[in-house]
Amino acid sequence: MVRDFDALTDTTRRDYLKGGSGLLVGGLLAGCSSGNDSTATTTTDTTTSDTTDETTQGTTVAEFPYTVSMAPMGDVEFEKVPETIFTRLTHLAGMAFALGRGNDVNAMHAPGYYDALWNQFTPRLPGVELDWTGLYSSWNVTKEKLYSLDSDIHLADPASVLALDSWDMADIEEIATNISPWFGNHYSHRHTEPPEAYADSYEYYTLWEQFEKVAQVFRDEAKYEALEAVHDDVIDTIETDLPAEADRPSIVMGGFTDPSAPYVYNVDTPGFLTAHVRPFEPVDAFGDDVQSGSRVDMEALAEADPDIILIFGGLHPTYDMAEIRTTLKDDPVAQTITAVENDRIYPQGGRYQGPILNLFQLEMTAKQLYPDQFGEWPEYTDGAYPELPESEQFFDRQHVADVITGDFES
CATH class of the missing domain: 3.40.50.1980 (Nitrogenase molybdenum iron protein domain)
Structure with a gap:
């Protein structure tokens, strides 16, 4: 069922994810961003010490909430590691895949096309499987569909969603408040200009800089570091014999x-x-x-x-x-x-x-x-x-x- 869009205090919304929507819009319009900080900040909740021995992907409950920062969102706070993942573009869906979360993606642009393309590579990765068939095709996403999907994170650039004709800044904030945070960066693709509302807060990242931040969101920095080491070796090979x-x-x-x-x-x-x-x-x-x-x-x-x-x-x-x-x-x-x-x-x-x-x-x-x-x-x-x-x-x-x-x- 599609949610009531005006239910800003919807108590059925999962409480464990906080999009920091005030930071998203307030920091954005003030031209503030801490996008250069690549370190995820953790905060210990001393009132939940009786559950500190529980773990989520190797991280104790005592290490929640935590904050990850990337432009154009600024600081985004998470109470728990996201599970269901909304995406639009495949560089971000591909980051979920690299972290072993590819099958947790519930939406992406042209899922049939990209499922077939990605699965031209998975046969060379023993034991790795991926199925994106039948997902929601999210290029022209609507608020109604985001409420229906009820994702734990929108791994997508809010600036690129704002560029859609049917969206305004109030819609962007509403989704971050009612459902879950936005977290993505699109205009680093060719260092193009974002919508004017995001111009002062935008920064550009390499593919691997963005991947590091996504890994922090999923508390899976070890996988990022291991794959980054492989990437460094590949680049060294190229540079040595160029x-x-x-x-x-x-x-x-x-x-x-x-x-x-x-x-x-x-x-x-x-x-x-x-x-x-x-x-x-x-x-x-x-x-x-x-x-x-x-x-x-x-x-x-x-x-x-x-x-x-x-x-x-x-x-x-x-x-x-x-x-x-x-x-x-x-x-x-x-x-x-x-x-x-x-x-x-x-x-x-x-x-x-x-x-x-x-x-x-x-x-x-x-x-x-x-x-x-x-x-x-x-x-x-x-x-x-x-x-x-x-x-x-x-x-x-x-x-x-x-x-x-x-x-x-x-």
Whole structure:
């Protein structure tokens, strides 16, 4: 049943989560934020000492409530670790997945599409399973649906929800007060401007900085630290063998569902959408001539003449990489492009990547861009992420799987 929206003192609302809505709006309009503080603050409630031996995910009750801070929300207080998780974008759903909470997600953008995409990677993670089929598709979320879902946390950026035509600041505060907190950051994707109401409180985070804060929300910092160590090792591998600037290829990265008129994205802009490409310091074939997310025609693509074409979603089961390659080779304009002539058209995963996809995409991009340094990417047409020889893997699959499932020593 949908809740009464005006019931601001609804006693049936779970009492153990506090969104700090006064902080959310008051701090926001005053231009205050403590988003740089990456430490979760804990407060001991001495009146509940008789239950301090109980635990929630390894944290004693005496360590509640606790506060996690991130822009644009500011300080957000939690009485207990959230269980049910609302999300919109998959970088945040992917963070829940990395913490072993993927199946606690109850909503996300295009769940059928992203369930299929994420499950192209899970076969390489022994014992890890994920099912996002049938979830609420939350891109154009409504208040009514949020009341119906009654989630323990809205792992979503309130600024991005405010940008929807049907929402205002009173709605944002109402949900944080009546149901549960907002916690997310969207505009770090390309360091774009948030709605004006959030302009003074907004800060930008890397994918892994945001993941650290989400891990603090779920009191699972050990998993973050273990995965961050893997990420550090991957980045060290890349930086150690990165070719000289003169030897780096020019790249076009885009969506090629219509190969004759693809959407293209800059590969060198800040933000977590390029977190799997930017470490390689490639040359953007379009430079500043095309804005990220623009549609181009085949003549413009031929004029840019990239050495490599990276196709977002190319690993998705609905993509036919063989057909895309054939279409480009048969096109009289496209066949003149260096990437097409040299068969350097490669699949990618998703732009809104979580930490686990980021590890895989760093590995695949390394091999696609620099096979002489990092080993060749196998020719891919369909199916799950290729099973690479162990000696050519950038990270231990079993270890990452054990971190996700919690079967590891911190």
